[in-house]
Amino acid sequence: MYSKSEENYLKAIYHLESIAKHGVSTNGIAGEMETKPSSVTDMVKKLADKGLVNYVKYQGTTLTEKGKKTALGIIRKHRIWEVFLLETLDFQWDEVHEIAEQLEHIKSEELINRLDTFLGNPQYDPHGDPIPDKNGNIKRLEKKLLSELNKKEQGILVGVKETNTDFLKYLDKRRIAIGTPIKVIGKEFFDGSMIIQVQKEQFFISKKIAENLFIHI
Amino acid sequence: MYSKSEENYLKAIYHLESIAKHGVSTNGIAGEMETKPSSVTDMVKKLADKGLVNYVKYQGTTLTEKGKKTALGIIRKHRIWEVFLLETLDFQWDEVHEIAEQLEHIKSEELINRLDTFLGNPQYDPHGDPIPDKNGNIKRLEKKLLSELNKKEQGILVGVKETNTDFLKYLDKRRIAIGTPIKVIGKEFFDGSMIIQVQKEQFFISKKIAENLFIHI
DNA sequence: TTTCAATTTTAGACATAACTAAAATAATAA
DNA sequence: TTATTATTTTAGTTATGTCTAAAATTGAAA
Incomplete structure (x- = not known):
């Protein structure tokens, strides 16, 4: 088994790799982990000894298959627990991450696995990110910001970007929740505002709102 | 906040104090923690610096009020999680402790606290031990072994001692579960066997069975 | 009351995971 | 191509929590 620290490094490296496809830099990992580059060098060597990453001095780090699978296992746990906290214990969106x-x-x-079953095998976490399965298979992420959709396009809400309380209350008031289908009725190119349809109602939303809603098409 | 190790020491000391009422020995803690006495001395000094225990060289250790409250907080968490694992996730009795x-x-x-609410504020864990409340108040434990009861005495099952699979299967077969009322109809002093009543049925049980069932009177 | 055994503490060492400061390497600009 | 800057690594230190071996203290038996 791996230590908490090792697991957090794997998660950070996975995250960085998914943004920029090539090997990740020591500085990059240090930024993500809020630690110093010298600490990263030490840890990355240890992970390499354990066969979790490929590391060449001054050349950056990549996850091995084993490292990737391990990282996905941790991400799976994180996202399933988030669903549990939100759905079962009624936590607010901004409280669950920590x-x-x-x-x-x-x-x-x-x-x-039992928790996953209890929750009904959810496919996405509250931020709209896909939950890897037991074997580390993860869905290609087809989510977009609502603000990127054009007139007549539609999808379902899979997550939110901003988790500010006022914003979440606004969503409640508008009856917008995870799983809600949303259709773009009209879009104003001048200010990015939209008319959208939720359930049977149509209403106006600002660009700022649209930029904080993740849609799965 | 305290480290995992500090928390485990507090729990161990609490446990030892509840068995023998006076101060606990360094060797005793070492036994409970499966560690060496020298490690215990180091840790106990640290806990004393933090005001969690009273420690006098060569004289043993006792919990302060603060230490006791902290220990009870951890025990509360442990027992609530055990209930969750058993009731909500259908784990077996012997799998939950770890x-x-x-x-x-x-x-x-x-x-x-949310988990506690979700579970309906359970008063006992699956082993029949009382769950402390938010403020660290804990019920006096009035549980006895079924084997200690006499003819005509009765109570409800609050826990089991043995968690062996065959034993648990036996209980299932007999429809005996946590919360089940049990009454002693007859008791044979020669071998300690009993006739007990469960729901509407009466049947024979051996001393060995009776010694593994905790009853709350 | 002295002696011996058990308990407990101290001293010194080790592993993990972090840090600072200095050295080495790579990348960029002149 | 050389000089400068940014990145990365190394070397040495620190804190936590453990350990072993040796010293100190206590308690029990002779």
């Missing part, structure tokens, strides 16, 4: 950061390091395959 | 050992160290008051 707790899930701790819960993702609990060692038990059985626990996470 | 996972709860990890979960009890998750830092979030809010999480444990």
Whole structure:
């Protein structure tokens, strides 16, 4: 088994790799982990010894297959716990991340699989990110910001970017929640504002709102 | 906040104090923690610096009020998580302890309180031990082994001692579960066997069975 | 009351995972 | 191509929590 610290490094490297496809820099990892580059060098060597990353001095780091699978396992745990906190314990969107950061390091395959079953095998977490399955398979992410859609396009809400309380209350008021279908009725190119249809109602939303909603097409 | 290790020491000291009422020995803690006495001395000094225990060289250790409250907080978490694993995720009795050992160290008051609410504020864990409340108040434990009861006495099952699979299957077959009322109809002093009543049925059980069932009177 | 055994503490060492400061390497500009 | 800057690595230190071996203290038996 890997330490909490090792797991967090793997997660950070996975995250960086998914943004820029090539090997990730020591500085980059240090930024992501909020630590110093020298600490990263030490850790990355250790991960290389364990066969989790490919590391060549001054050349950057990439995950091996084993490292990738391990990272996806942790991400799976994180996202399933987030769903649990939100759906079962009624936490607010902005409270779940910190707790899930701790819960993702609990060692038990059985626990996470049972939790997954209990939650009905959710496919996406509250931020609209796909949840990897037991074998580390993860859905290609086809989510877009609502603001990127054009007139007549539609999809379902899979997540939010901003988790500010006022924003979440606004969504509640408008009856917009994860899973809600949303259709773009009209779009104003001058200011990016839109008319959208939610359930049977149509209403106006600003660009700012549209930029904070993730849609799955 | 306290480290996982500090929390485990507090739990161990609490446990030892509840068995023998006076101060606990360094060797005793070492036994409970499966570590060496020298490690215990180091840690106990640290806990004393933090005001969690009273420690006098060569004289043993006792929890301060603060230490006791902290220990009860951890025990509360442990027992609530055990209930969750058993009731919500359908784990077997013997699988929950190890996972709860990890979960009890998750830092979030809010999480444990919401979980408690979700579970309906359970008063006892699956072993029949009382769950402390938010303020660290814990019920006096009035549980006895079924084997200690006499003819005509009765109570409800609050826990089991043995968690062997065959034993648990036996209980299932007999429709005996946590919360089940049990009444002693007859008791044979020669071998300690009993006739008990469960729901509407009466049947024979051996001393060995009776010694593994905790009853709350 | 002295002696011996058990308990407990101290001293010194080790692993993990972090840090600072300095050295080495790579990338960029002149 | 050389000089300068940015990045990365190394070397040495620190804190936590453990360990072993040796010293100190306590308690029990002779």
